[in-house]
Amino acid sequence: MTATSARKVAVIGSGPSGFYASEALLEAGAEVDLIERLPTPFGLVRFGVAPDHPKLKSVCQNFTQIAGHERFAFFGNVTLGRDVTVDELRGFYDAVVIASGSSTDRKLGVPGEDLRGSWSATEFVSWYNGHPDFRGRTFDLSCDAAVILGHGNVAIDVCRILSKSVDELRQTDICAHALEALAESRIRDVHLVGRRGPAQAKWTAKELREIGMLSEADVVLGESDLALGATCEAELADLRGVAAAQSFKILRTFEGRQRERAKAIHLHFNLSPRAIEGAGHVERAVFDRCSLSGGAFSQVAEPTGETVSLTAGAVFRSVGYKGVATDGVPFDGRSGTIPHQRGRVMDGAAPAPGLYVAGWIKRGPSGVIGVNRACSLETVESMLADFADRPSQAPGRAALRSSLAARGVRPVDFTSWSRIDAAEVAAGAALGKPREKFTSVDTMLATAFGGVETVSQPCCA
Amino acid sequence: MTHVVTANCQACRFTDCVTVCPVACFHGDEERLYIDPDVCVDCSACIPACPVGAIKEEFDLSGDEEEWIQINAEKASDLPVIRSKQPPLPTADARRSELGLN
Numbered sequence: 001m002t003a004t005s006a007r008k009v010a011v012i013g014s015g016p017s018g019f020y021a022s023e024a025l026l027e028a029g030a031e032v033d034l035i036e037r038l039p040t041p042f043g044l045v046r047f048g049v050a051p052d053h054p055k056l057k058s059v060c061q062n063f064t065q066i067a068g069h070e071r072f073a074f075f076g077n078v079t080l081g082r083d084v085t086v087d088e089l090r091g092f093y094d095a096v097v098i099a100s101g102s103s104t105d106r107k108l109g110v111p112g113e114d115l116r117g118s119w120s121a122t123e124f125v126s127w128y129n130g131h132p133d134f135r136g137r138t139f140d141l142s143c144d145a146a147v148i149l150g151h152g153n154v155a156i157d158v159c160r161i162l163s164k165s166v167d168e169l170r171q172t173d174i175c176a177h178a179l180e181a182l183a184e185s186r187i188r189d190v191h192l193v194g195r196r197g198p199a200q201a202k203w204t205a206k207e208l209r210e211i212g213m214l215s216e217a218d219v220v221l222g223e224s225d226l227a228l229g230a231t232c233e234a235e236l237a238d239l240r241g242v243a244a245a246q247s248f249k250i251l252r253t254f255e256g257r258q259r260e261r262a263k264a265i266h267l268h269f270n271l272s273p274r275a276i277e278g279a280g281h282v283e284r285a286v287f288d289r290c291s292l293s294g295g296a297f298s299q300v301a302e303p304t305g306e307t308v309s310l311t312a313g314a315v316f317r318s319v320g321y322k323g324v325a326t327d328g329v330p331f332d333g334r335s336g337t338i339p340h341q342r343g344r345v346m347d348g349a350a351p352a353p354g355l356y357v358a359g360w361i362k363r364g365p366s367g368v369i370g371v372n373r374a375c376s377l378e379t380v381e382s383m384l385a386d387f388a389d390r391p392s393q394a395p396g397r398a399a400l401r402s403s404l405a406a407r408g409v410r411p412v413d414f415t416s417w418s419r420i421d422a423a424e425v426a427a428g429a430a431l432g433k434p435r436e437k438f439t440s441v442d443t444m445l446a447t448a449f450g451g452v453e454t455v456s457q458p459c460c461a
Numbered sequence: 462m463t464h465v466v467t468a469n470c471q472a473c474r475f476t477d478c479v480t481v482c483p484v485a486c487f488h489g490d491e492e493r494l495y496i497d498p499d500v501c502v503d504c505s506a507c508i509p510a511c512p513v514g515a516i517k518e519e520f521d522l523s524g525d526e527e528e529w530i531q532i533n534a535e536k537a538s539d540l541p542v543i544r545s546k547q548p549p550l551p552t553a554d555a556r557r558s559e560l561g562l563n
Binding site: 016055056058059062204205206209239242243246367368369370371373374377 | 518520
């Protein structure tokens with residue numbers, strides 16, 4: 001493909017799936033414009049990955065390398081639907097890839113879910129990771145015990161952040177405002193509660209092992225918690241159960257541990273949330289004790305009739321994320337995803353021409369960062385097949401630029417983001433941490449456009 | 462800590478793992494793949510991607526598998542990065558059956 005006939009593609013969302021789609025498109029000779037609502041790139045790597053997992057965040061270096069490609073441009077601070085519409089983009093580009101992720105949380109659907117003191121893990125994670133939309137939230141951590149609902153990696157992240165000492169967290173890129181609030185936390189007991197059994201937990205072995213190695217907290221298991229039925233045994237022996245078997249091995253090492261440290265992480269299985277109760281504020285979470293029924297890999301939790309109550313002043317609901325609809329794009333509200341066939345957006349039975357989808361908004365909110373690479377590769381493969389030998393018809397970048405300019409929108413390009421990046425790293429260095437994130441869009445923009453190298457109190461701006 | 466490709470990759474080389482690696486840490490020769498421990502970010506995405514369960518966290522290796530730590534490190538440094546899925550070796554299916562993993 002020569003430069004003059006390069007396909008022009010817009011990718012919406014600069015998280016992992018957006019960057020991996022961009023990478024594959026650039027390798028195929030396309031010109032790629034990556035559009036992002038915030039002035040900062042990297043999506044959930046910035047706002048989701050836990051601050052005490054710095055190694056995972058090093059994928060940002062790979063993304064930065066992708067962004068350095070001569071046919072790539074970043075358009076940060078551009079909101080879809082307000083600054084430009086999907087229909088306009090479809091006119092400007094040969095193809096549009098929606099990679100907007102799953103930005104909201106799934107509801108539990110039980111009474112008391114919205115009581116004061118009951119939050120989604122999404123809110124809490126976004127807050128301690130400095131997402132501008134969540135900067136104003138407050139979390140009352142003055143109670144003794146917290147319940148975390150869900151047995152996935154996000155639930156474990158929340159559990160770890162609540163169980164680590166502030167001194168341990170101080171050296172991470174956790175936001176200053178969160179560190180201050182966590183320093184005041186009186187939570188000593190964290191209950192990590194799952195609806196199904198130890199063989200069905202969705203966390204990865206590595207995350208589970210980590211909570212067994214904390215300096216200030218012990219993992220505590222109930223006596224018969226790890227008893228498995230024959231169907232669970234069969235799941236763990238199956239190749240599809242490799243990850244669960246690995247995690248089960250680690251759970252076994254937790255058995256019989258005594259509480260010796262100040263804090264405890266209590267693992268609970270087979271408890272399905274029934275209600276969150278309290279007079280104006282969370283006081284307890286009530287569960288149906290369940291047993292599993294059904295065949296291997298499709299077992300469901302059925303109430304046994306017994307109820308269990310856990311006293312807690314805070315509840316974090318970590319039962320999954322959900323995508324939100326984009327104007328002008330088909331959407332399945334039930335699954336919170338965009339209907340597709342191998343990445344081609346489907347409008348009823350027919351593909352929507354020039355419209356593609358990648359990442360969590362395509363296949364739902366599961367899978368670690370790298371899984372999105374395979375997902376984006378599939379999407380790009382479909383797109384390239386659709387392009388066949390048809391030359392590019394689209395005006396591409398120039399059309400987007402002039403449209404944004406006409407609306408008075410000033411996009412943040414990758415060089416401008418580098419200024420934010422450098423200023424955040426400098427602000428962090430002053431505090432002995434890798435980075436102090438800016439949490440207000442105004443500060444980000446002032447830094448991006450003003451060429452300011454450091455900002456004294458970024459979190460208070 | 463790192464992840465390593467162990468014995469099961471030999472004669473298979475399915476390469477599904479490389480498509481889910483976020484950081485391009487896989488290297489390969491004609492026979493199998495290796496992980497560069499200096500590049501791997503320990504995300505574990507590759508573990509379930511391998512059809513023959515060849516990839517393990519360093520932490521989960523049995524005593525006689527520990528030799529793979531050094532083999533992966535040494536081989537990876539000399540061999541090219543593998544980023545794209547390639548056809549498995551002709552012996553792959555036979556090997557998978559032999560491992561009892563069909």
